[in-house]
Amino acid sequence: MSTDTAAAPAAIDESRSDYSGAPRRSIASRIVSKVGGGVVQVVLILVAVIWLVPTLGLFVASLRSQQDDNSSGWWHVFTAPSQLTFKAYGDLLAKPDFVDSFWNTVLIAVPATLLVVGIASLAAYAFAWLEFPGRDWLFLIVVALLVVPVQVGLIPVAKLYGWIGIFGSIPSVVAFHVAFGLPFAIFLLRNFFAGIPRDLLEAARMDGGKEWTIFIKVIFPLGGPAIASLGIFQFLWVWNDMLVSLVFANTSSQPMTKWLQSQMRQFTGNIDILAPGAFVSLVVPLVVFFAFQRYFVQGVLAGSVK
Amino acid sequence: MTAITEEMASPQDGGEAGTPPDEGSGRLGPPSWLALGFLLPALLLLGALVVYPIIYTAIRSLFDATGKKMVGLDNYTAIFTDHDSLTAVRNTAIWVVVAPTVVTILGLLFAVLTERIRWSTAFKMVVFMPMAVSFLASGVIFRLVYEQDPSMGVANAVVTSVHDTFDGGSRYPGASVRDGDKSPDVAQAGAVTTRTPVQAGQTALLPLVGVKPENLPKKPTPAKAPQAAAGGISGLVWFDFTKGGGGTLNSPDATEAGLGGMKVQAVSASGKVVGSTTTKDDGSFLIKKLPAGAYTLKLPKDNFTAAYGGVDWLGSTLITPAIIASYLWVWAGFAMVLIAAGLAAIPRDALEAARVDGATEWQVFRRVTIPLLAPVLTVVFVTLLIYALKVFDLVFIIGGGDPNASVLAMRMWTESFGGGNNQGAGSAVAILLFLLVVPAMLFNLRRFRQENR
Structure with a gap:
């Protein structure tokens, strides 16, 4: 965890000042x-x-x-x-439902991240570089959706899932996360893509590149840093979520947060489960945080200041 | 193609930054139906799982629990009349006012102060780290911090040790007089007094029982009746109990221990405290220089009060502030990092110019830094406001479903999924939350349109 400190300063330390130089x-x-x-x-x-x-x-x-x-x-x-x-950890990892919930968390967080990145890049490219009627209005709607609380989605989507018959499954949790992650993702990527030099795209188009090829070969590689920021953000958001899984996941698809929540009833008596459990659940985010700190901070900055 | 790939490798230094195409400039642009292909997955998901639900929830909020009977705005009026809902509304108001303000101020403070230390990177990492941790884990962490028992929860451990440092704490919790009218002392409203007044120059005996073994002196001094002293009252406070039986009741025996460190007061007939002292290690005391007359001797209540148990963090009054404190812990780093980036972007010339003009550091901060930072501070504040409005996990985990801690987001969950089983009422709360974020939504839209003008 500490091996990355050499790279870390540049990321977080953007604000050295020279007060002393007065x-x-x-x-x-x-x-x-x-x-x-x-x-x-x-x-x-x-x-x-x-x-x-x-x-x-x-x-x-x-x-x-x-x-x-x-x-x-x-x-x-x-x-x-x-x-x-480490006995408590051993005991915890010997519980099949906890281990299942760990893998469920992975199975929810990874696809939800990949899907958001993929779908949002496509849309962001269209918003940034393609011409179509109503583009500006549509994008304003996306900006408006940025702050919609997930609470307004819970009841109808639960109904919808029940109707389709996927309520309680992992894909249902993933789909909800993807949908509510999209506005931020599209917003972030569109702003970044819009900053890509126009000449590059013009040249690629002049060469007869298809839009799809341009997207894959030009935009996607250039968008690397923004996509990394977004991916980390989305991953942490989904990994750490509790509310969505409380509503949509059942006992066989529940992530760690929901499983741990169900152990909270007896806080003091269950501390030997809760303490290591909470720690296991935060180790992955912490590793991600320290490993990709630069992108994480950039994501925070881009998401709010831009 | 090679030319393109070369340019691609370094987009930042190649050519001026492009702007998105404006109307009518896309000569080479693809047909607009192609855009639909790129947008389709996003639009489908947003439409089905975000936009349609907003409409559905709005309509659903006008129906009762069964969803069949239209009740108009009853679900909304219920939010402001039902006791538990009102608590949630009140708490959300507290959250929205307190949390973003305090976090923004803390973030500003940290951002400014870290500019003056060498280890600012390490500091920022430490403070920013909770951002990566889930609210659930933060909740578990703070449940542990707020444990009531001072030997379990670190918050109360700190509070009680600070309290005891200043207040000393009581030496003999639970000690009292022996029941029955033979004993020379009586209990009175938590304190112990002599049964009959004592004249100056006499001695007084104050036997006690019920002293906990751990509060007894490690090396007990045998209790011994004191000498009378002229012009004062001498006396003895001791533990009138001999292990294994024996000893004379109400008089000191060599097998019994004197109680040191006990506060003793002499109270005149008019109820005024005219002299006070503390017993020596052997339990004896002497209150000097008392005018002739009768006095009641009193061992004040604070000798016997139970040990200070710390603050009831998760009790009904402090629970919301306590949870807000954990929110500060999570979000301060966010505010700090954003504000620090804003600070770094302030032109040094402006600050230097002010300093050259003779402004003090405080004036520079107040008149130059703050105004230049205002846009960043606003963004931080609004972002935090939105998150404070939606706060759920921390309240659910730390509050453990306590209605005293409830907030609107919590209420929405309880009403519709957590046992309330009334999706009409739940929908109304959800729509209320949605309406509350609308100003933030408009703020975002305005900011976006300004930036893209």
């Missing part, structure tokens, strides 16, 4: 800024600790025995070191 400072103001700097350091260290402790707590709790977790908080591990063990 010319002609009096000694007094330098002293003030030194002391102020110390305060800032302390405050930010404190903030960083506050941000780390909850996750650390979950991780330590997942490594302690159930008896320990039920009798004392995880930080007692520092004062009264007891046996840390």
Whole structure:
């Protein structure tokens, strides 16, 4: 996880400033800024600790025995070191329904991501580079759909699925995610594709390239960074979703989030399942986050600032 | 083709950035029916699973639970009259006002402060990381943080240790007087007082029972009746209990332990506290310099109150703020990264010019940085507003279905799927949510049209 830190700074650290480079400072103001700097350091260290402790707590709790977790908080591990063990993870991975839910999560998140990327790139290309009547209006509708809450879709789509007979299946969950992921995806990609130099497309068209070939050979490769951002975003969104699967998935198609939710009833008694379970569910997103941080941050920036 | 592929490899430096074709300029463009082919999958999915459902839900919200009887706007009025729904409306209002504001301010603060440290990259990673984690996992994490028992939940562990540092905590929770009228002291509203007034210059005995073993002194000093002192009241507070039986009731024995650290007050006949002290390790005390007269000796209540148990985070009053705090934890990084990018885009000249003109750092921040950042701050705020409006997972996991924590998104789920079984009412809540995001929708549309003008 930490191997990527060398590449990471460039991604997240776009805001180095040169406050310190201000010319002609009096000694007094330098002293003030030194002391102020110390305060800032302390405050930010404190903030960083506050941000780390909850996750650390979950991780330590997942490594302690159930008896320990039920009798004392995880930080007692520092004062009264007891046996840390991966037993809870072993027990969890021995539960077939948890393992199934893990694979269900993969089977939902991967297709939902690929489909959104594929379908949205096609549409975004049309919005950016093809001429057709009503294009601007149609795109405004897509922009409007960006903020539609999934809640308005749940009841009718559940009815629709029941009618077609796919309610509770993995494809039904995937389709819902794809549909509600599309507005953002089309918006993001269209903005990126529109920035591709016009000459490239004109030249390709002049050479007699078919639109489909241009899309595959010119647009898709050039859209790489935006597609990567979108893919990561969509993947995390679907992987982390709980509401959609609560409604559309059943016990054989449920992802980890739904399975874990069903274990929440007895929070304290089930901590030996919940702590490692939550940790397993967040390991994949964290790996994705650290591995593709640059794209992730770009996606955040593109999605809101653009 | 080779020329094209070469150019393709470096789109950024080749030629000026193109703009999307305007009307009438697509000489080489393909026929417009082709566009339909590219759009078809997206349009089908959006139409069937997003647009049609909005219409369906809007109509469904006008019908009752069975879906057969039209009830007009009854489902909507129910949202604002039903007790649980009203709580959800109130909580959503709190969410929408508090969460985006605090997160934006925090993000701004972090973004500005990280410019002054060397390890800003590490800091940003730490704060941004929760964005990648699911709300479910965040919920589990914070359920653990908010555990009531201070020995289990880290929030209460911190709160109680801070509290005890300043307040000392009570030494003898649960200790009290022996029942019956033989004992020289009596319980009175949580405190212990002498049964009869004591004259200055006399001694007083205050036997107690019910001291928990863990609160007894590690090396007990045998209880011994104190000497009388002129012009003051001396006395003894001790644990009037001999292990295994024996000892004289209501008088100190060598087998019994004195209780140190106990607060003692002398109260005059008019009810005024005229002197106070704390018992020594052997349980003896001496209140000096008392004018002649009768006094009631009192061991105030705070000697005996139960240990401070921390804050009831997930109780009915604090649960929404507690969940909002977990939302801050998740979203602060988002705000910080966006605002930091905005800060980086501010022209340094503007800041330098202000500084050269003699502006203080604060003035530069207030008069130059903030106005230049305003567009970014607005975008961050609106995005957070939308997410605060739709918040579901955190409330569901941390609140565990507690109606006191409920919000509209939660209510929609409970009404239609989580036991309410009334899709008419659920639809009404969904449409209300939809109507609430419409201003944000218009904001997006306006921004988009401005940028593409």
